[in-house]
Amino acid sequence: AQSVTQPDIHITVSEGASLELRCNYSYGATPYLFWYVQSPGQGLQLLLKYFSGDTLVQGIKGFEAEFKRSQSSFNLRKPSVHWSDAAEYFCAVGSIKAAGNKLTFGGGTRVLVKP
């Protein structure tokens, strides 16, 4: 069974500072990995995805994530946070199967940005 752990429930960061959100996954084969962002009262927006190839993935809004197979991790980073980055972030692991693609989410990390 696939699973995702996001160890940090809340993170507070100052505007302009760097941000790193942790994600650990459990999956038996090569995983498909995703980061989604959800602003208050909104739906989910895909930030970036990893399917194969280069382990450093660039996404939208200046985010990047690095896949580390040896650590079963897919951490999300941003060099300089903007106030608009305050949101909840979800890591997810996916699989493609004949009987239906599956997507399993972590519990989320809520990011607060201090001025």
Next chain:
Amino acid sequence: DAGITQSPRHKVTETGTPVTLRCHQTENHRYMYWYRQDPGHGLRLIHYSYGVKDTDKGEVSDGYSVSRSKTEDFLLTLESATSSQTSVYFCAISVDRDGLFTFGSGTRLTVV
């Protein structure tokens, strides 16, 4: 989100009443999903469908049923709503070999 419409957007209902949420897609995708979102749990899969009349359970399916009589519509029914089913419900679609999911805007359900 493009191609997915959830209705209603908000609903308040009383304990013990039946409730049906609707997800409509215009993309003609095979796979459709219902998730619920609760603080600290992220999104958890309730049921999913891999074709018309083909559905299967997810990890939190107790108390929910689904139906898919047309490719474009996927209905989620709470036969007898309970307060523990107060949540935000998201519908999603997925392209066959793409692995990418697209989510609807969500339905906020409150059971009082």
